[in-house]
Amino acid sequence: MAVHSLRKSDIQFRLKSHSEYMQASFAALASAGLAVILLASAYSGDGFNQLLAYAGYAYCGFTLLQAFIWYRIRQDLIRSGSISPYVRLLGYPMMLSFATGNVFAAAAAFHLVKQKKHTAYTLSVYALLATLLVIAVTALNMLKPYVANGFIFGALLLLLAAGLQLISLLLASRLDEGRLNPYLMWTIIVLQCIAAVSGNLFSLFAGILLLAKLRNKGYSAGSRFGEVLERISHNMAAMLGLLFVSVLLSLSITSVLTFDYSLAIDNNYSAILQSPSAQYPLGTDNFGRDLYTRIVLGARISLFVGFLSTAIPLVIGGMLGALSGYYGKRLDNWIMRSLDILYAIPGILLAIAIIAAFGAGTMNLILALSVGSIPSYARTMRANVLQVSTLEYVQAARAFGSSDWVILTKHILPNAAAPMIVQCTLTIGTAVISTSSLSFLGLGVEPHIPEWGNILKLGSAYLETHSFTAIYPGLAIILLVLSFNFLGDGLRDALDPKISRN
Amino acid sequence: MKGQIATETTRNSTNITNMLAISFRKMLQQPVYRLLLWIAGAPFMIILWIAHRIRLVKENRHGVSSLILQELQDQGVPEQLEQKAREQLARKHAFFQTTIPQEELEKEARSLAQIRLKEILAERTHEDGLAPSADLASTYHRLLGRPEWIVLSVLLGWPLYVLMALFANPYLRYVLERLVMALGVIIGVAFLVFTILYISPMNPAASMLGETATAEQIAAFNQLHGLDQPYFIQLWHSLKGILTFDLGRSFVGNESVTTAMANKFPVTLTLTVISTLLAIIIALPIGIISATRPNSVFDYTFMFIALLGLSIPNFWQGLIFILNFSIKLSWLPATYSPGNWLSALMPIVVLGTGFTASVARMTRSSMLEIIHEDYIMTARAKGLPRNRVLWRHAVTNALIPIVTVIGLLFGGLLGGAAVTEKVFNISGIGSYIVDRQFIPDIPSIMGGVVYTAIAISIVNVIVDLLYAFIDPRIRSKIKQN
Numbered sequence: 001m002a003v004h005s006l007r008k009s010d011i012q013f014r015l016k017s018h019s020e021y022m023q024a025s026f027a028a029l030a031s032a033g034l035a036v037i038l039l040a041s042a043y044s045g046d047g048f049n050q051l052l053a054y055a056g057y058a059y060c061g062f063t064l065l066q067a068f069i070w071y072r073i074r075q076d077l078i079r080s081g082s083i084s085p086y087v088r089l090l091g092y093p094m095m096l097s098f099a100t101g102n103v104f105a106a107a108a109a110f111h112l113v114k115q116k117k118h119t120a121y122t123l124s125v126y127a128l129l130a131t132l133l134v135i136a137v138t139a140l141n142m143l144k145p146y147v148a149n150g151f152i153f154g155a156l157l158l159l160l161a162a163g164l165q166l167i168s169l170l171l172a173s174r175l176d177e178g179r180l181n182p183y184l185m186w187t188i189i190v191l192q193c194i195a196a197v198s199g200n201l202f203s204l205f206a207g208i209l210l211l212a213k214l215r216n217k218g219y220s221a222g223s224r225f226g227e228v229l230e231r232i233s234h235n236m237a238a239m240l241g242l243l244f245v246s247v248l249l250s251l252s253i254t255s256v257l258t259f260d261y262s263l264a265i266d267n268n269y270s271a272i273l274q275s276p277s278a279q280y281p282l283g284t285d286n287f288g289r290d291l292y293t294r295i296v297l298g299a300r301i302s303l304f305v306g307f308l309s310t311a312i313p314l315v316i317g318g319m320l321g322a323l324s325g326y327y328g329k330r331l332d333n334w335i336m337r338s339l340d341i342l343y344a345i346p347g348i349l350l351a352i353a354i355i356a357a358f359g360a361g362t363m364n365l366i367l368a369l370s371v372g373s374i375p376s377y378a379r380t381m382r383a384n385v386l387q388v389s390t391l392e393y394v395q396a397a398r399a400f401g402s403s404d405w406v407i408l409t410k411h412i413l414p415n416a417a418a419p420m421i422v423q424c425t426l427t428i429g430t431a432v433i434s435t436s437s438l439s440f441l442g443l444g445v446e447p448h449i450p451e452w453g454n455i456l457k458l459g460s461a462y463l464e465t466h467s468f469t470a471i472y473p474g475l476a477i478i479l480l481v482l483s484f485n486f487l488g489d490g491l492r493d494a495l496d497p498k499i500s501r502n
Numbered sequence: 503m504k505g506q507i508a509t510e511t512t513r514n515s516t517n518i519t520n521m522l523a524i525s526f527r528k529m530l531q532q533p534v535y536r537l538l539l540w541i542a543g544a545p546f547m548i549i550l551w552i553a554h555r556i557r558l559v560k561e562n563r564h565g566v567s568s569l570i571l572q573e574l575q576d577q578g579v580p581e582q583l584e585q586k587a588r589e590q591l592a593r594k595h596a597f598f599q600t601t602i603p604q605e606e607l608e609k610e611a612r613s614l615a616q617i618r619l620k621e622i623l624a625e626r627t628h629e630d631g632l633a634p635s636a637d638l639a640s641t642y643h644r645l646l647g648r649p650e651w652i653v654l655s656v657l658l659g660w661p662l663y664v665l666m667a668l669f670a671n672p673y674l675r676y677v678l679e680r681l682v683m684a685l686g687v688i689i690g691v692a693f694l695v696f697t698i699l700y701i702s703p704m705n706p707a708a709s710m711l712g713e714t715a716t717a718e719q720i721a722a723f724n725q726l727h728g729l730d731q732p733y734f735i736q737l738w739h740s741l742k743g744i745l746t747f748d749l750g751r752s753f754v755g756n757e758s759v760t761t762a763m764a765n766k767f768p769v770t771l772t773l774t775v776i777s778t779l780l781a782i783i784i785a786l787p788i789g790i791i792s793a794t795r796p797n798s799v800f801d802y803t804f805m806f807i808a809l810l811g812l813s814i815p816n817f818w819q820g821l822i823f824i825l826n827f828s829i830k831l832s833w834l835p836a837t838y839s840p841g842n843w844l845s846a847l848m849p850i851v852v853l854g855t856g857f858t859a860s861v862a863r864m865t866r867s868s869m870l871e872i873i874h875e876d877y878i879m880t881a882r883a884k885g886l887p888r889n890r891v892l893w894r895h896a897v898t899n900a901l902i903p904i905v906t907v908i909g910l911l912f913g914g915l916l917g918g919a920a921v922t923e924k925v926f927n928i929s930g931i932g933s934y935i936v937d938r939q940f941i942p943d944i945p946s947i948m949g950g951v952v953y954t955a956i957a958i959s960i961v962n963v964i965v966d967l968l969y970a971f972i973d974p975r976i977r978s979k980i981k982q983n
Contacts, residue, residue, distance in 0.1 A: 344687045344690075353939075357704065463821060
């Protein structure tokens with residue numbers, strides 16, 4: 001066959017031309033890693049853990065299947081440059097891996113089964129996966145002796161959302177990128193928008209994407225938002241990052257109904273420092289509070305502080321940067337020199353000084369973190385505005401007699417926003433770390449509120465005897481920050497195609 | 503022969519006076535330097551200004567220009583200009599299909615005509631043989647032609663010449679400007695931190711003396727530490743204290759804040775400097791290799807590890823290290839003790855993790871950008887060996903933004919060390935500030951934050967200067983200024 005005549009670069013090109021190949025390798029590696037971790041923790045430590053071992057074997061099985069799929073995709077691509085329908089069929093059994101909680105393999109499987117993927121299809125897949133994960137996390141509550149009052153109602157709503165998302169997934173698989181089908185699209189939009197109330201970001205994005213497509217009636221390639229979504233939907237790491245953020249957001253919203261807040265804050269001296277069990281999936285702390293509930297509810301405060309302490313400096317810093325970049329000269333000098341002063345104090349130290357002056361508390365924490373990051377936003381914005389201001393269309397707008405305000409808000413800011421969005425995503429992660437660091441020092445969120453840093457602070461005292469109390473909240477922090485970082489990297493590649501094609 | 507020497511001397515002296523006049527004019531154009539000139543050479547500048555006024559009166563500049571204006575008015579030039587501007591505006595509004603009230607149009611036309619008239623006036627004045635500008639600098643240039651004035655200016659305004667010498671040397675000027683800016687930032691930081699602590703609703707006296715303190719005791723405490731004085735006096739005392747390295751005594755323990763700083767600061771600085779160096783040694787090769795083989799297994803693995811390193815909170819990493827290396831394996835001591843380098847190992851690694859990750863990522867992206875530049879392609883096409891292109895052309899240029907990032911990250915490291923210090927029980931500056939913030943112990947917090955900011959500013963100045971000497975583009979920019 002012609003295989004031997006192919007050069008190495010041709011093979012590389014063929015493999016890279018299909019995102020299924022990359023996703024299959026990513027999924028296989030991730031499943032293998034998880035299988036090793038599960039088996040290692042089942043056999044080591046304090047005796048043999050049967051449950052973990054079963055999970056580990058299940059992961060091993062799916063890893064082998066995934067590796068087989070990966071091999072077949074590779075062969076197909078090298079041989080013919082496309083993936084055969086039989087290999088795509090292998091994706092259906094792979095979907096079962098989601099039952100073991102393997103999101104990587106499941107996402108890759110959904111990606112594999114369809115040859116031509118509408119962006120709405122990919123988003124619907126992730127939307128369904130996110131809701132199913134939320135249901136799984138919520139369902140663990142059923143092992144407790146009692147559940148929250150609104151549990152049944154909340155669980156039913158979640159199941160309803162999952163049902164709606166399943167229907168819209170099936171409908172979305174019939175969407176065609178080339179043709180416009182208003183009835184189908186409107187049905188999906190309505191279904192996804194109802195499901196988005198649960199805090200599902202993918203549902204929301206899918207709805208917005210289709211709405212944007214309907215609005216420009218297929219005349220253009222699509223809105224800028226749709227373009228970015230389409231590019232990022234091929235990036236599995238970024239999508240998984242968004243998946244974790246979306247799951248945490250949904251949990252923060254639905255936990256009002258489905259989680260019992262008293263388990264997280266009320267002392268229970270009959271169950272102090274319990275090891276993980278069915279009733280307490282992650283054990284209990286030194287006041288007998290359920291760590292699982294505390295960590296799930298802790299997501300609320302982390303996301304809240306993270307988003308607010310990014311949004312406030314984004315608005316203030318962005319405004320100052322835009323003014324100083326647009327008007328220049330003396331105003332620029334004044335603004336940037338005063339921000340240099342703020343920039344000279346490291347973020348954490350400034351936060352400590354502000355908290356020292358005004359006391360520890362969530363609002364003061366947000367204020368302290370926000371003030372520290374104003375200068376970096378202002379600098380980014382100023383640089384962008386300076387660059388965009390020199391472009392021809394700005395001159396044209398000025399020649400047509402537009403006012404400064406119109407030029408700034410309609411022509412410059414929308415085109416200077418992309419790097420700001422990337423910076424935002426990357427700094428939310430930093431804000432989450434800073435929040436938990438300050439809480440760990442006793443300077444952040446009030447100690448009685450279940451926040452990841454607070455949980456870790458208590459757990460660190462029992463490091464020697466009950467190390468799980470310090471390990472689990474730390475893992476939650478890492479996962480959230482990692483998700484934001486993956487998402488930020490993906491966004492940067494999607495917003496700046498020049499870099500990603502390197 | 504004699505005459506020749508004389509002309510040579512004159513030429514030399516005119517050269518020097520020309521140069522002096524040029525830099526005098528340049529300095530006058532910049533508001534800050536104008537102010538400095540007036541301050542540095544105050545007596546001479548006043549005399550110069552008087553001489554300048556006398557010259558203006560003598561040349562009767564105002565008289566000449568008013569004569570020309572009269573002439574223009576007699577010819578009806580202003581009216582013509584106004585008519586022209588009115589027509590122009592009318593055409594513009596017709597084009598944009600906008601309507602504006604008549605009086606507004608009139609007003610706009612009049613102001614346009616005014617501007618044009620002024621331009622014509624300036625042109626005519628110039629044509630009539632007068633110097634294009636009769637500013638202070640030209641008077642100065644004229645006066646320098648006479649030796650007695652040179653002597654006078656040196657006697658009365660020698661600081662002015664020192665200033666001009668600094669101004670004339672671009673590198674020296676850059677360094678000094680950078681230092682002055684750093685000083686300004688430091689004073690700004692001190693002002694900001696003091697103001698934040700001043701408007702604080704916290705009451706250090708109450709938290710120091712306990713709930714049972716009487717009003718008299720609180721008043722006595724406030725008087726002892728000068729907390730009852732007005733804002734500006736307290737501010738002045740703190741600014742003076744920071745610049746003279748005497749911040750008074752802390753509320754807790756009544757020790758000298760400066761001595762405490764001198765004890766704690768070296769600990770933090772040593773640890774951060776070592777972990778910075780270690781991070782650079784590890785991160786640069788990883789970033790460079792990743793960039794030369796993008797999308798390879800090496801690249802993916804190390805960039806994933808870097809992202810992971812960026813996402814781990816310091817305190818959690820520290821706790822996990824203590825759990826594994828101190829509690830389970832008992833290889834390393836869990837707390838830091840000065841002099842025992844084994845105990846410094848974990849803090850250094852924990853401090854350096856995020857730093858290494860950032861620098862590796864930055865190196866990779868900076869290298870990737872450079873590798874795709876045209877001049878790298880040219881160097882390859884020219885037949886230079888791959889390695890030489892990589893190290894000589896790519897790495898040296900990619901390093902430039904990395905140096906800045908390292909400078910900035912070092913600041914973050916120094917400021918963020920508080921958390922790591924708390925985990926490993928290190929008595930550095932960070933944990934000192936955290937311990938004192940509950941009261942709040944104003945002199946200690948002020949000292950800690952401001953001296954850290956000073957250290958960071960100094961590092962950034964050094965980075966900026968290094969930068970100027972590494973990067974030929976910046977060198978030429980400095981020269982052009």
